[in-house]
Amino acid sequence: MKVITANRLIDGEVVFQGPEGTWVELIGEARVLADKDEIAAALALGAQAVAARLIVEPYEIDVIETDGRLEPARFREKIRAAGPTTHPALGKQARETA
Amino acid sequence: MYRYDEFDQAFVQERTAQFADQVRRRLSGELSEDEFKPLRLMNGLYLQLHAYMLRVAIPYGTLNSRQMRKLAHIARTYDKGYGHFTTRQNIQFNWPSLKDTPRILEELAEVEMHAIQTSGNCIRNVTADHFAGAAADEIADPRPYAEILRQWSSLHPEFSFLPRKFKVAITGAPHDRAAVQVHDIGLQLARNEAGEIGFVVFVGGGLGRTPMIGRKVRDFLPEEDLLAYSEAILRVYNRYGRRDNKYKARIKILVHETGLEDLKADIEAEFEKIRFGILRLPDAEVRRIATYFAPPQLDPRAGTSAKVETRKATDPAFARFVAHNLNPHRVPGYTSVTLSMKPIGGIPGDATDAQMDVIANLAEGYAFDEIRISHEQNVILPHVALDDLPEIFDVLVKTGMAEGNAGLITDIIACPGMDYCALATARSIPVAQRISERFGAPERQSDIGELKIKISGCINACGHHHVGHIGILGLEKKGEEFYQITLGGSADEQSSIGEIIGRGFSSDEVVDAIETLVDTYLKLRSSKDETFLDVYRRLGEDPFKEALYGAE
Numbered sequence: 001m002k003v004i005t006a007n008r009l010i011d012g013e014v015v016f017q018g019p020e021g022t023w024v025e026l027i028g029e030a031r032v033l034a035d036k037d038e039i040a041a042a043l044a045l046g047a048q049a050v051a052a053r054l055i056v057e058p059y060e061i062d063v064i065e066t067d068g069r070l071e072p073a074r075f076r077e078k079i080r081a082a083g084p085t086t087h088p089a090l091g092k093q094a095r096e097t098a
Numbered sequence: 099m100y101r102y103d104e105f106d107q108a109f110v111q112e113r114t115a116q117f118a119d120q121v122r123r124r125l126s127g128e129l130s131e132d133e134f135k136p137l138r139l140m141n142g143l144y145l146q147l148h149a150y151m152l153r154v155a156i157p158y159g160t161l162n163s164r165q166m167r168k169l170a171h172i173a174r175t176y177d178k179g180y181g182h183f184t185t186r187q188n189i190q191f192n193w194p195s196l197k198d199t200p201r202i203l204e205e206l207a208e209v210e211m212h213a214i215q216t217s218g219n220c221i222r223n224v225t226a227d228h229f230a231g232a233a234a235d236e237i238a239d240p241r242p243y244a245e246i247l248r249q250w251s252s253l254h255p256e257f258s259f260l261p262r263k264f265k266v267a268i269t270g271a272p273h274d275r276a277a278v279q280v281h282d283i284g285l286q287l288a289r290n291e292a293g294e295i296g297f298v299v300f301v302g303g304g305l306g307r308t309p310m311i312g313r314k315v316r317d318f319l320p321e322e323d324l325l326a327y328s329e330a331i332l333r334v335y336n337r338y339g340r341r342d343n344k345y346k347a348r349i350k351i352l353v354h355e356t357g358l359e360d361l362k363a364d365i366e367a368e369f370e371k372i373r374f375g376i377l378r379l380p381d382a383e384v385r386r387i388a389t390y391f392a393p394p395q396l397d398p399r400a401g402t403s404a405k406v407e408t409r410k411a412t413d414p415a416f417a418r419f420v421a422h423n424l425n426p427h428r429v430p431g432y433t434s435v436t437l438s439m440k441p442i443g444g445i446p447g448d449a450t451d452a453q454m455d456v457i458a459n460l461a462e463g464y465a466f467d468e469i470r471i472s473h474e475q476n477v478i479l480p481h482v483a484l485d486d487l488p489e490i491f492d493v494l495v496k497t498g499m500a501e502g503n504a505g506l507i508t509d510i511i512a513c514p515g516m517d518y519c520a521l522a523t524a525r526s527i528p529v530a531q532r533i534s535e536r537f538g539a540p541e542r543q544s545d546i547g548e549l550k551i552k553i554s555g556c557i558n559a560c561g562h563h564h565v566g567h568i569g570i571l572g573l574e575k576k577g578e579e580f581y582q583i584t585l586g587g588s589a590d591e592q593s594s595i596g597e598i599i600g601r602g603f604s605s606d607e608v609v610d611a612i613e614t615l616v617d618t619y620l621k622l623r624s625s626k627d628e629t630f631l632d633v634y635r636r637l638g639e640d641p642f643k644e645a646l647y648g649a650e
Contacts, residue, residue, distance in 0.1 A: 010125065011195035012149035053124075056131050056145065075577065076516060079525075080147045084517035086445055086527045090178055090193075091148055 001065070003030040004042045005080070006049070006058035014080050014092070015055060021045040023055060026092060027070055027081045032063065099160055099468065100245050100390040102210045109252075110207045113214060117141045118200035125197065138196075140220075141203065142213030146518050149193045153216040154206060158226035158244040158268075159187030159471040161211075163458035166469055168209045170454035176202050181454070183439060183447040185511055185562055186265070187225050187471045188216060192518055214252065219260045221251035221332070227269045227276045228472035231393055232434045232480040234426040237287045238295055240270035242388040243324060246379065250325050257332050261339035262347035264332070265304075268297075277473060277589035279303045279312045280565055282349045283331060286591075288318060296320045301331060301361075302353030305559035309595045310350040313358050315365060321384060323369070326377040330369035334361065394466035394481055399431025403484035409491075416491050418502030418540055424487075431484055435465075437477040437494060438501040438509070442538035443531050446512045447475030456497045464490055474511055476504065507549040507616070508534040511562055515555025515572060516579075522555035524572025524579040524605075529553055532609045537616070546616060549630045552587070565589035567631045568615060569596045570608065581608040585615070585642055586634045599639055600647050611646060618645040 004017035005027075015023040016030035024030060033039045039060055046058030062073035072078050083091015102110070117137070124134040138144075142153040154169070161169075169189055173181045176198045177191045184190055194202060206212055215222055224244040231239040247266055251257065257264070268285040269276040278284030284300035297319045303312025319327050335349045338356065353361055410417040425434040437457065440446050449457070457477055461469045464486045465479035472478055477499070482490065494500035503509045510533060513519065515526030530553055537543050552566030556573075563569030569584035580602050587596030603611045619630045622641060634642070 007145055007149075009131075010197050012145055012193075014148055050131065053127050075574075075579065076147070076522075079516055083148060084527075085525065086517050086531070 001063050002033045002039055002060045003027065003063050003070075004033070004039075004046050004058050005030075005061050005077070006046060006055035009053055009056050017042055017046065017058075021049070023049065026095075027063070027072065030063075030070065032070065033060070099162060100157070100241075100387075106210070107207075110210070110212050110214075113141075113212065114200070114203045114207050117203055121196060121200050136218070138199075139217040140214070141199075142216035143194075143196075143199055144217065144520075146192070146514075146520050147516075148518065150196055150199070151518070152191045152194045152199060152202060152213055153184070154189050154191070154211060154213050155216050155223045156188050156211075156471050157248050158224055158230065158241050159228050159473070160226075160230075160241060161469050161471070162467045163462040163469065165209045165211055166454050166458040166461065168205060168211070170451040170458065172202055172205060173454065174451040180448050180450045182445075182514065183449065183471050183475045183477070185473050185475065185513070185560060186223055187228070187473055188223055189471070190514075192514075218258075219262050219264075220258050221247075221254065221260075221264045221266065224248055224251070225265070225267045225276055225281075225473055227271060227274075228470040228474075228476075228478045229275060229425050229434050229480060230270055230470075231391055232425075232427050232432075233271050234428045235273055236271045236428065237289055238270050239388070239391050239393075240268040240276075240285070240287055241391045242384060243285070243287075243297075243321075244268050245387055245390070246324065246384070247328065250328070250377075257336060260332070260336055261341045262344065264335070264349070266328075272591065274589075274591040274593075275472075277562070277565065277593070279591075279593035280305055280309070280562075280589055281312065282335075283328065284312045285324075290318050294320065297324065299327065301365075302350040303593070304348050304350040305562060305564050306348070307345060307557045307559075308348075308350065309559065309564040310354065311593050311595060312350075313353055315358075315362050322379045322381070323373060324379055326373045326375065327365075327369050329372060329377055330365050333368050334364045338364070394468070396429040396432055396481060398429055399483060399485070401430045403431070403487070405485050406487050409488045415495070415500065415502065415540070416488065418544060419491055419494075419500060420487065420502070421544070422502045422506060423504040427481070433482055433484055433487070435479045435482050435487070435490065436472070436504040437479065437499040438503055439476050439499065440503055440509050440534065441498050441501050442503075442508060443535045444498070445527050446510050446530050449477070453497055453499060456493060456499075460490055460493060474509065476509070502540070503543060505548050505550070506543045507537045507546050507551060508543055509550070510534060511550075511552040511566070513554050513556075513561035515553075515561075519555060519560075521558060522572070523557070523574040524555050524581065526553040526555040526561055526570075526572055529570060529572070529581065529605070529608060533612055536609050536613060545626070546620070547626065547629055549616070550588075551612070562589065563587070564595050565593065566596060567629075567634070568612060570612075573602065575602070579605045581605065583608075583611060583615075583646075585639060586631065588631055597639060599643055614645050615642055618642055
């Protein structure tokens with residue numbers, strides 16, 4: 001399982017590709033890609049979003065589902081998806097518990 | 099301190115306007131990311147894991163209260179209420195948006211600050227001893243020379259596209275507090291037999307994936323030759339430094355591959371061509387720049403303070419602060435105070451906007467409006483009357499900057515690591531926090547004595563782990579954080595690169611491993627005066643290795 005992630009151009013916020021080429025801030029709302037064709041199509045949408053000046057540097061990441069929640073497989077991406085582990089009140093993690 | 103002249107002010111304002119236009123063109127689509135990225139990096143704007151990061155230059159770590167208040171304002175207005183002091187005496191803001199950065203740079207320009215040359219393959223912010231102009235052991239204030247180098251290197255047309263970044267550090271005292279031997283150029287002020295000022299010059303020091311101690315290329319470079327000789331070094335590097343491999347592009351590799359004598363000959367040959375030209379430093383200009391750094395009028399006072407002695411007798415925390423966080427001042431009755439940005443369990447180098455405002459108030463009220471940032475990520479008030487220490491300490495206690503731990507085991511350098519940095523392979527800050535908590539008991543850390551722990555979250559070594567008495571390097575192994583320990587590093591006048599002690603440790607194990615090393619040191623030391631580094635240098639790695647891994 002994969003999702004596409006990037007940073008938003010205007011403020012650098014970590015975003016994920018959501019349904020129909022949208023860009024969402026929480027990984028739980030990301031569109032999960034099952035096979036190579038889907039990934040290729042999603043990356044093509046990512047390239048369009050780069051050209052449209054919405055995002056920068058889109059790439060695919062592995063995700064896993066734990067207790068019905070989607071999360072990145074790699075530790076680095078877990079931190080990107082949540083915020084700094086040293087500042088639980090900052091980043092996306094703060095919103096989720098709010 | 100240095101004040102911008104008309105040229106400086108116009109230059110920074112032009113650059114700010116230029117960057118505002120570049121951001122506008124990026125957002126309107128006239129510039130692609132590939133075109134824009136080198137432009138934003140030239141203005142200190144990185145894209146990190148969670149957001150953009152803006153690195154603001156603090157030349158030679160010196161600033162005044164007005165500038166510190168502006169940094170507080172930026173943290174509060176455009177960021178998330180804090181900033182991070184770096185190992186190059188700069189400050190980083192971790193959450194600015196791209197659209198706000200032109201305004202941030204405008205605000206910085208209002209107080210003679212900018213973010214130019216805090217990134218990219220150019221000559222970076224020149225760093226200096228954080229006790230410059232105040233320390234009792236100083237030969238001369240190194241900052242006028244740092245400022246001269248800053249002016250020479252700012253947008254130097256020949257050196258804006260070097261093979262790789264280039265870092266210069268300068269110290270004015272025989273005891274090196276600026277880690278000059280691990281810089282591309284390290285300068286140590288000295289006097290010759292005639293009493294004239296000059297520099298011991300080191301070239302090719304550096305950390306990163308190939309750590310090296312700088313090699314001495316001049317025992318005494320006369321003051322007037324500072325720029326011509328620096329230019330000669332840079333020309334040789336610019337011409338012969340490798341551009342085929344980013345990891346072999348620093349001048350240390352050139353020194354290593356060319357050999358010291360050949361490289362010295364190249365530098366001297368280049369120097370001979372230009373030494374009597376436009377770069378020869380006129381004495382009058384050196385003196386003119388030096389007037390900007392004229393010390394405040396400090397009337398000598400009693401060498402001891404009854405107020406301090408009385409308070410010490412009744413307040414152990416204050417006594418510890420006095421024991422560890424003061425550096426001898428050249429004028430009797432004064433001292434340089436280290437404000438600890440390393441609270442127990444806290445994040446090394448982080449300061450909130452409120453703390454920055456407090457630092458500015460203290461500087462204005464008690465310290466002749468001078469503030470320094472140390473490469474060890476603390477804040478210094480360089481000129482403080484001993485009698486004022488109790489009042490200052492009371493403010494620091496209320497604002498979380500009063501830990502009496504300067505130079506002790508909890509005064510840890512840590513890079514941002516994987517909590518922020520796109521290059522990191524592991525986290526640094528949480529390891530620093532756990533070590534700080536483990537050893538945070540005041541009596542315990544005082545008993546352990548001087549011990550510098552430095553932590554990097556990747557091989558690029560921003561946390562200076564190679565020169566930690568105990569160095570910790572965070573790596574990734576099979577998807578897990580994994581920490582390699584080095585022992586015996588040092589970044590003073592007897593610089594050394596730490597040696598890897600053995601196999602690394604998991605995140606869960608690493609703090610226990612540090613404790614084993616510290617306990618081993620305590621058992622082995624001949625007296626309390628023998629530091630961790632002394633013991634390591636006396637006995638070598640074997641007893642530490644055996645304590646960590648058993649007899650193998």
